[in-house]
Every structure is written in C-alpha cells, then in structure tokens.
Amino acid sequence: MGLDxxxxxxxxxxxERFIDGAPIVYLDSANTSQKPRQVIDAMTSFIENSxxxxxxxxxxxxxxxxxxxxxxxxxxxxxxxxxxSDEVVFTKNATESLNLLAYSWGRANLNAGxxxxxxxxxxxxxxxxxxxxxxERGIVLRWVPLTADxxxxxxxxxxxxxxxxVFSFTAMSNVLGTITPVQQLCExxxxxxxxxxxDGCQYVPHNVTDVQAWGADFLAFSSHKMCGxxxxxxxxxxxxxxxxxxxxxxxxxxxxxxxxxxxTTAPLPAKFEAGTPAIIETIGLGAAVDxxxxxxMANVREHEMQLGSYAMxxxxxxxGNDISIxxxxxxxxxxxxxxxxxxxxxxxxxxxxxxxxxxxVRAGHHxxxxxxxxxxxxxxxxxxxxxxxxxxxxxxxxxxxxxASDIFGF
Amino acid sequence: xxGLDDLYREIILDHYRSPRNRGELAPPAVRAxxxxxxxxxxxxxxxxxxDGVVNDIKITGSGCSISLSSASMMSQAxxxxxxxxxxxxVNRFRSMMxxxxxxxxxxxxxxxxxxxxxxxxxxxxxxxLEALQGVVKFPVRIKCATLAWITLTQxxxxxxxx
Ligand SMILES: Cc1ncc(COP(=O)(O)O)c(C=O)c1O
Numbered sequence: 420m421g422l423d424x425x426x427x428x429x430x431x432x433x434x435e436r437f438i439d440g441a442p443i444v445y446l447d448s449a450n451t452s453q454k455p456r457q458v459i460d461a462m463t464s465f466i467e468n469s470x471x472x473x474x475x476x477x478x479x480x481x482x483x484x485x486x487x488x489x490x491x492x493x494x495x496x497x498x499x500x501x502x503x504s505d506e507v508v509f510t511k512n513a514t515e516s517l518n519l520l521a522y523s524w525g526r527a528n529l530n531a532g533x534x535x536x537x538x539x540x541x542x543x544x545x546x547x548x549x550x551x552x553x554x555e556r557g558i559v560l561r562w563v564p565l566t567a568d569x570x571x572x573x574x575x576x577x578x579x580x581x582x583x584x585v586f587s588f589t590a591m592s593n594v595l596g597t598i599t600p601v602q603q604l605c606e607x608x609x610x611x612x613x614x615x616x617x618d619g620c621q622y623v624p625h626n627v628t629d630v631q632a633w634g635a636d637f638l639a640f641s642s643h644k645m646c647g648x649x650x651x652x653x654x655x656x657x658x659x660x661x662x663x664x665x666x667x668x669x670x671x672x673x674x675x676x677x678x679x680x681x682x683t684t685a686p687l688p689a690k691f692e693a694g695t696p697a698i699i700e701t702i703g704l705g706a707a708v709d710x711x712x713x714x715x716m717a718n719v720r721e722h723e724m725q726l727g728s729y730a731m732x733x734x735x736x737x738x739g740n741d742i743s744i745x746x747x748x749x750x751x752x753x754x755x756x757x758x759x760x761x762x763x764x765x766x767x768x769x770x771x772x773x774x775x776x777x778x779x780v781r782a783g784h785h786x787x788x789x790x791x792x793x794x795x796x797x798x799x800x801x802x803x804x805x806x807x808x809x810x811x812x813x814x815x816x817x818x819x820x821x822x823a824s825d826i827f828g829f
Numbered sequence: 830x831x832g833l834d835d836l837y838r839e840i841i842l843d844h845y846r847s848p849r850n851r852g853e854l855a856p857p858a859v860r861a862x863x864x865x866x867x868x869x870x871x872x873x874x875x876x877x878x879x880d881g882v883v884n885d886i887k888i889t890g891s892g893c894s895i896s897l898s899s900a901s902m903m904s905q906a907x908x909x910x911x912x913x914x915x916x917x918x919v920n921r922f923r924s925m926m927x928x929x930x931x932x933x934x935x936x937x938x939x940x941x942x943x944x945x946x947x948x949x950x951x952x953x954x955x956x957x958l959e960a961l962q963g964v965v966k967f968p969v970r971i972k973c974a975t976l977a978w979i980t981l982t983q984x985x986x987x988x989x990x991x
Contacts, residue, residue, distance in 0.1 A: 767868050767893035767973065768837075775833055784869035797869040797891050826837050827894070 422714060422722040424809030430455040430710075431807050444778040444815045449593050449621060449756045449803030451643045454707075458646055461706035462699050473698055474672060474689070488698055491705025492688070498708045499619075499638065500629040501655055508654040508661070508691040509701055513620040514544040516639035516654035517587075519667045519691065520616060521548035524637075525585075527665050531557035534583040536613070538563040538571055539793055540592040540599070543786040545618045549587070563588070565793065569595040569746035573603075580611035587615075590622035594785045594799065595746030596727070596756035598622065605634040614660065620644060624805075625723055625754050627716040636660055642700065646806075647707030651700035654691070661687050668693035711806075719806055726804045727755030730813035734759070737817050741824070745794060755804035758785075761820060764827045766800035772826060773800075776819040835963035836970070837894065844898035844957075849905050852887040859987040863890075863980030865972055870896050872977055876984040883907050883915060888977070895961070895970050900977035902957045912985060914953075919978055921953040926975055927965050 428434045431453045436443060445453060471484040489504070496504035510516045525548075529535070535549050535558055552558050561579050566572045569592070580586060586608035591598045601617055608615035614636040619628060623638075624645035630638055637656045643649040656664075666673055666684050670693035675683040684690045711719065728750045734742050738761070745758040761769055766782035773780055781801045784791045791797060802816055854860075854875035863872045872890035876883065886904045891897075903922075907915045964974045 765893035767870075767895075767970075771836065771967070771970070772833065782868060788869070791869060797871060822833075826833065827842070 421725055422718050422806055424722065424726070424807055424812070427714070428807040428809075430457065432456055432459065434807065438777050441777050444776070444812050444819075446802040446804060446808065446812060446816060447779045447781050448624075448644070448805035448808075449801065450781050451649070452624065452646050452805055453807065454648065454703075455646055455710050457710045458648070458703050458706045462648065462703040465702040466699060470699070472695070484698065487705075488696075488701055491701045491708075494705045494708040494712075495653055496655075498628065498712065499623065499653075499655055500631050502631065503658065505687045506655055506658050506661065508656065508688045509696055510639075510652045510654050510691075511650060511697070512643070512652035513618065513639045513641040514652075516652055517544050517616075517618065518548045519654055520587075520637055520639070520656075521552050523664045523667045523691075524614075524660070525549075525552045525558075526556070527663075529556055529558050529584060532559060534559045534561060534581075535585040535587065536561045536563065536579055536583045536608075538588045538599075539565045539790055540569075540571065540589050540595065540597060541587075541787065541789070542589065542593055542618065542620065543788070544620075545587055545589065545616075546789065568748065569597050570752060571597075571599055571604075573600075573607075576604075576607050577611070580607055580613060583608070583611050583613040585616060586611075586613045587618070589618040589620070591619075591625070591754050591756075592746070592787075592790075593621045593756065594758050594787045594790055594801065596753040596758070596803075597746050598626075598752050598754060601633045601635065605636075608636075609634065621754065621756065624711075625716075626720050630655055642704040642707060645707055646710055647704040648700040650697045651704050653704075658687060661691070666690050666693070670694045672696075714806060722806060723755040723804060724750045726808060726810065726813065727753065727757070729810050730755065730757060730802070730804065730816065733813050733817050734820075738762075738820065742820075745799060755808075756801065757803070758799040758801040760796065760799065762824055762827065764823050766798045768827065769800045769820070769823050772823040773816070773819045775822060776815065778816055778819045780816070831963070831966040836967055838960040838963065840957055840960045841894060841898040844901040845894040848888070848897055848901040850887050850901065850908070851889065853889060854885060854887045858885065858887075859984050861980050861984035861987060863976050863983070865892070865896070865976050867972065868893070870973065870976060872896065872900055872980050874900075874977065874980045874984045876981070876988065878912060878985075878988045881912050883910050883912070886981075892976065893973055895964060895973040896976045899958075899961055899974045902961070903977050903981060906956060906958060907981070912988070915981075915985065917953045918955075919982060921955060922958060922978055923975075925955065925958075925962055925965070926971050928971075928975070 471480040473485040473488045493504045564572045605615040616637040617635045619638045619640040623640040642651040673693040741762040747753045770782035858877035870892035875887040877885040
C-alpha cells in the first residue's frame, strides 16, 4: 500500500518552517529523523501531567510515571517481536548498546586469540568498541568483505566464522543502504558457535523487525532515527544471555542489595539500567513506536522502495554517467539511503550548493572510514529518504544538483 | 543566506581546478598532516626551510574546493617568505576567518601560533587569499579554509631551530 509522504509530512511541525522563503527538503534521516507532533505532544503532556521519578516512590504520581515508562518498554518489545519486555534494555543510543555488549559480554567471554567477526559495512560504533577490546584483551578481528556492488560477499563466510565467538554486523548500511541477509547471517553465526549481534540502527526505523524470526542474540538501535527523541536507545538481548552477563554501569536501580562488602544485581532489565534513566525520552520513544506502528512498517518499507527506485532512476536519467550511486542497484536489497558521487565534485561542495535550495544531505565519511577507504573516497554525499519524503523531494534533489554542475562545470 | 558567489569566487575555483605546488618534498623538508574529522578531508604539507626562509612548499591530500584552494593559495603566498613573515600571515589569515587569539587559546583545533608574533599586522598583504573572505559567511566551511593553515603551523613547529 505504501504511504503518502505529503500527508505524513503534515504531522511534522518542522516542515512548516521556511528557510529563505522556501520549505525544507530534508534528506538526512539516516543521520537523524524529524519528529512528529504525536511524539512532541506525548513528551510535553507527560512532563505537564505525569512527570515523577520511576521505580522509587510510593505515591500515585510516581506509580503513573513508572507505568508510562514500562508501557514504552512493552511497545518497543512488541515492535521488534521480543519474547518479553524484560529483554529490552534502555540505553543512551545504539553506540552505548554496542559498547555495553563489547564491555560486558565481551570482557566476560573473550580472551586473547578469541575471534570476533565484523563486516566492511560497519559504522564506527560497531568497530571501535571491538578495537578497544582488541587492545585490552588481544582478541582477533576478522572482516567479511564486500562484493563490487556493496553487498556482503559471503563466499568465505564459513571459513571466516570458524572458531569465532561473536559475529556482529549491520542489518542495513548507513552509507550504501545495503540490507544484509540477517537471518542467514544469524544461522551462520550459530552454526559456528558464535553469538549474533545485529546493529539495527538503520534497519529498525525502516522495516518490519522480528528478532525471533531472525534468530538473533542481540540487537542495538537508536530512538532518534525512528521519529523518537535523542538520548534514548535500545539493547535487546535474549534473556538467557542478558542474565548471564555481568552488569555494565553500577549504581542505583541496577541492584537488588548493596552491603559494605558488595552488591547483588537486580533482575532484568534493571540490571543494565543504572541511574535515573531518560524518562521523558523513553515516553517519546514509546510514542514514536506507536506512530510508526500506525503507519505500518511494511508500508514504510514499501514507500521507501518506491521512493528509492524513483530517486535512483531520476538521478541516473538526468545525469547519466556523471552520477554514480554507491551500493546495490536492486531496491530489494537496499533502503532509500543513497550515497553518490557527482561529476567529481567534492561532497562538501555538493552539500553547500544543495543547501542553497534547502536540500539537506549529509556530506562526509558517515562514521564508516574503513568503508570509505574501500570505496576509494574520503567522503560521499548521502541523500536518505524517510516516511515524510515523496517524489517532490527526489525531484528537488535532482534539480538542485544542476546548480553544482553550473558552478563546478562539466 | 549569502549567495554562493561570495563563496565560490572565480579565483578560488581556479586554484581548485589547478592547484599550485602539488607534490611531495624529500627530507630534510618536514612533513605535517592534517585531518578534518568532520568531513574526512586530509592534507599533507611539506615544508623546506633554509636559513629561516621557506625555500619550497608542496601539498598533497584531498578535500573540497575551499580546503584545496586555500592550501594552494597559501602555498603560493608563503613560498620565499621568512618564517616570521609566514607567522604574521597565518595570524592575518586567522583574523580574516574571524578567529581571534582567545579562540586560539581555548580551542586547540583552530590556528594558534605559540610564540608572541605580532598579531594580525594589518600591513601583511593577503593578496589572492582575500578571496576566501566570503567563507566567514558560511561558518561550517571555516574549518575547510583553515585546515591547510593549521597543518602549515604544525609543519613550522617541526622545523629544527626555526
Ligand atoms: C549503522 C549505524 N550503527 C550505529 C550508529 C550509531 O548510532 P548513535 O549515534 O545513535 O548511537 C549509527 C548512526 O549513524 C548507524 O548508522
């Protein structure tokens, strides 16, 4: 069925704003998404009517706040089809979720010589925590290579996974848009005796997510890329694995008991939620999940497949060989996140010229420097589409690029 | 928003398309490397100083039109100059970019000359570099324009008893 981007856009107050007398063409949702009125209102209303500490106090207002907070957890659990909401741990963002895993699971289970397998598609958030563990523990990192069109090259996957303890990979690349075969990768990890960690930061906001169908062990994602506020993220994990892990941060909320000679941990998920959490933001994330669920994630995906295909063909039709879109050309294996090179013009300059027409794209290395090196570039321009975009945004991008060729010439 | 003509002046595009002093220099020339972590630009500056004078300078690296043209113009401007004059030029450029001494002290990212060279002596001529003045109107691009200069400053610090 898809969506009507123009209709969805009406839910987002930011699109009422004009810059230099013209509306904003926001094509940077892979970076962070805009927020609908429903999320803003849910947070405001919570602050105005129900704000209080959670899990700590006996009065009714605090009970109400705690219920609202836990309701958000249940919404997230349903959204990704977790077995139980106890498997949903709130963090600051996907970066913290991945660091938590490397720190807590990693330090409990990995020693010198143990193998962690990553891919060439990874964001720094799924690289650097493992580098840190490599420096501390002497673990060994292996990398799944890419095919020429930017998909994972799985030819030697079994060999790469031999004796591996962890396979941690993105479900969708933030640079190339590539969607990886998550279920197959989880199966391969398990066949080799490794756990499967999925970086769902780009995937979850744009697709139906089902951690049970995947057979994954852990999933990390951020609220701010899926219409929710910043400051809140999710780590989902299989209960058995989370239970067996040592805690991450220590402090209030994560304990069952504290004595002078030590402490015992609270049950899941509190065990991994030390300190006062981002209460208001969690309410916002819950509202974002409601918002996306109402649209229907299958519709979101269909909308982006249509829009991604439209944008790719409009760009290619207009600019032919002067434009090259990185990553797979088959929309079935990619999202509507388009990194491109245009007429040899530096991405920074492209973005500057596009900004003149209020077209917001990201120019840079996208926190994926190893991938940039593989592509042989120092940066790319990236236009990423979401629910509030439609063909008019793709057209605006295509038209605005002409301004760049006027200045830099080809 | 200020027009792009302010940013992409013809002389800037000329230096971008045909950068001057591209290449490397062998030791005893010193080499310094600069990165702009935001956009991935990188630059290498090779500096050959003889008797306190910039005998030669070469530049390699990749970047946007502003960072490459700034590097190219900088290389032209400093070649043949005394180190003391180069430092004055760096200061003059810094003040054109709207970065004052207070910034330099608080933010190690921006240009800072660590001695007490006269600041922003107005008589220091910027020549072609004046064309980069428009960058100030586009604050996110200031780091592009200053990358080469930060790297040059590092290179000067590497020169033995400069
Ligand atoms: C694939 C991927 N993983 C992880 C992250 C990190 O997300 P955050 O910065 O919200 O922690 C991002 C964000 O760009 C991403 O795209």
